[in-house]
Amino acid sequence: MNKPRIAVHKFSSCDGCQLTFLNLGEALLQLNEQVEILHFLEAGMSDAETEVDIAFVEGSLSTPNELERIQQVRANSRYLVSIGACATSGGLQALRNLEGQHDNWRDAIYARPEFIQTLKEVQPIAAAVQVDLELWGCPVSSAQILAAIRALLFDVAPIDDRDRVCLECKRQQAVCVLVTGAAPCMGPVTRTGCGALCPRFGRACYGCYGPSETPQTDTLAQRFAGFGLLPDAIARRFLLINSQAPAFLHTGKVFYHSGTGDQDD
C-alpha cells in the first residue's frame, strides 16, 4: 500500500506552526514511516505543486499571490487542514484590518511602496477555499497535529475539541488567576488545546487558541471592566492574536477606541 502523501505549506506567518512539526522529535521519525512528506520547506523538502492526501496550511492570506496559490493547494489536496492562528483567523497581521488604513500605513512605512503588493484585508484560509479541519493556536500544539494525522490515517473524523481552557485548567489543577488575582484571563472564552499553559505558570490566558464553543465574550468583558480595566485594555484582550475571529472581534470592537474621541466608524 502506498503511504499517504503529506505537504506542509507556508503562507503569511512566522513559521512557528511548522516548527511545531519539527519539535515532534522522535514522533516525527515515526510519522515519516507512516506517511510520505513531499513538501515542507522548514524541513528541506520542496515540491509545492505536488498532489497530496493531506495538506497542512500555515499562515494567512495577505497578498494577491497567496490568493492564487491557495486555490492551487486546494486543487492538489484531498484534505486541507489549516494550522495556527494565522491560517484560522488571520493572526497578528490581521490587526491591520481593524483600522482600514492599509494604503496610508504602507505609504508611511515603506520607502518604495509601489513594490509592496498586499491585500487591504488579511484573510484566514477558509475565506478563500474549503477547509476540512482547522487546528487553532499560536502556535498549534504537537499533540493536536499528531491526533489529527492519526485520525485522518484511520479515515475517521478528527475530534474538534472546542471546550474552554477552564476545563483543562481545572484538570491540571492550576489555581485560577482570575479568582485569586483579578487577572484578565481569557480562559473562559478560549478554546482548549494548549493544556492551560499560561495559567499553569500563573499568567492570564491571552486567547491564542481563539474562541471556544458558545463564548460568552460580552459577559467576560464586563467582568474585566469590573476589575478596573480601561476600555482600551479590554479591547486588547480580545483583539490580539485572533482579532478577526467573529466572537472576539464583536466584543473587542465594543471597547476599541471607545471613549478616546477618535472612534473611526
Add this chain to the structure above:
Amino acid sequence: MPASVYLPRRDLQCLLDLIVSQGYTLKGPQVIDGAILMRPLNSTSQLPKGLEQTQAPGEYRLQQTQGLRHFSWANGPQALKPLTFVPRETLWRSEAQPDGTLKFHESIDPPEPTAVLGVRGCDLAALALQDQHFAGDPYYQQRRQSLLLIAIDCSHPADTCFCASTRDGPDAKDGFDLALSELEEGFLVRAGSQQGTALMEQLQVSEPTLEQHQEAQSQLEQARQQQRHLPDFEPAELIQLNQHTAWDEVADACLSCGNCTSVCPSCFCFSESEAPELNGTESSHQRQWDSCFSEGHSYIHGHRFRPDTKGRYRQWLTHKFGSWVEQYGRSGCTGCGRCISWCPVGIDPLQVLTQLGETQS
C-alpha cells in the same frame, strides 16, 4: 461524640511521623499560587500558619496573620476529589494483533496508601456522595480504599460557606479515621474508625481539660453562625420551573465555563476518549473530568440537546439540588461554597434558588 484526647501543638509532627511510618504518603494543605492545595507533606513547617482567607463571589484571597493556627481557613479549590476521581486517567489499553483482533489490557495500578490531613465536613459528605456514584467503579474504589482521612473541624468558615444549613459541617460528622479540633494551644483528637483508634493509641496524649472542651465547643458554635443558608425549596419542584425567568437572567451572567462543576466536590461527570498511538496499532482509552457546561456533555449522535448556557445552567442546578435527591437520597450540595468563590463572574447558586422560589411577576 467519642471521647477526645488532647495533643499539644508541638506534637502534631509526631502524628505526621506516625502516619508516614505506617507506609502512607501524606498529603496536606499548603499555600501554592495564592490558594490552599493538598500536596505531599512531611513536616508541620510546610503547613499554613496563621493564614486566614477571604472568600466572596468570584474572589479568593489569603491573608497572613500573626496567629499560630495551621487551619484557620475554610478550604481551597479542591480537596479529595482529584485523589479519588482523578482529572484524567487511562482506563485500558488496546493493541492490534497480527490476525486483526484487538487485545485489551486493563490499566489499573494498585495505588499507594495515601493519608490526607485537613479534610473538612463538607469534603467528607461529598466523598460519601461520590462513593455512592462510583460504587461499581474499580478505578475509583481502589484509590478510595487506600485513603486514610484526618479531618479538621472547621473553625474559620468563609463568607461563602453554608455547610451549617446543609448539615454537613462545620465539624466533621463521620467518614473520617481521625478528626482534629484545633485550639489555640493544640488539638482535641477523636477517632472515627478502628484505624484511627489504633493511631490515637500510639500518640502521646493527655485528657483534655474542661476549658479545652469548652473552647472547642464555643468555636464550633461560632463557626455555625454562617451568613449564607440554603434557601427553602422543594427539590422535586425545581424541574417544573423550567420556564422561570431566573434562568434567562443567570444565563446572561454565566460564562458556561464549568469552573463550578470542576471545583464541586460531588460533581462526577466525565467524558471518555481514545488516544491512539501514532503507529496505529496501540491505543489508550482515557477518561477526563467533563462538565454539564460543555457542548459535548449533551451531545448524542448528531444533536446537541443543550446548545446554550440557559439549558446547561438549568441542568446543573436542577440536578445538583433537585434530582440528586431522587438518585442519591440527598441533595448534591454539601455547602462548601466553592462554586461561589471560584466562579469567574461570581454567580451565587443560592441566589438563583431563592429567585426560583419567588413567584414571577
